[in-house]
Amino acid sequence: MEKSLFVGGVVSLTTLDYPGHLSTVVFLQGCPWRCVYCHNRHLQSILPTESLPWEDILNLLEIRRGFVEAVVFSGGEPLMQERLLNAIEDVRAMGFKVGLHTSGAFPDRFKCVLPSVDWVGFDVKCSFNDYQKVTNIKDSGIVALESLNILIASKVDYEVRITVFEEMDISAIVEVLKEISTLGVKTVVLQKCRDKGESVVEHAIFSDKLLLEDISKYFDSFHVRG
């Protein structure tokens, strides 16, 4: 029997999830990690209480063809679903560009889908040695680093996003920024975290303009979002 694609939600129109592109975001179920600040806990299980049929998503996209430029697969961790590549091929065949949000939990699958993707939003959690403290999963830093190296070596356009959560020390933020700069990352966004009520959680680093200016020199493109 053909496997299903488990879709947990859709945002019809956004310009934020694939910068510079009017996009539809498809949130896929499932994530192997359990990050302390996760905002999409309802997407962590691959089996949703209710899944939107993929045919319905394709019908929605058909109506938006010529208006929406891109489809972004987000999650959860979209690479957890075995039918992701089929879904990517479906929307490419309709003429849409493809964006992918990932945390890099599945390097082999990432390598396999990358040639079919136009842009990647890659989440880096913290210094790779400290990943388990954030994701609660052993060796998550090893696979995330492997995936990031695959992305850097590819010709695919991307941005690395770091979500600054309340408990993160400024020194830990600077450490991971230096680490990814050394790896060759060129485009970075520091994102503000949101609390359960969807309010932005401020962090001292966002008031330190001199430090942010200094950090920006590590990258071709660096900015704050949130």
Ligand code: SF4
């Ligand atoms: S990787 Fe993303 S979806 Fe998965 S637990 Fe962490 S924040 Fe949540």
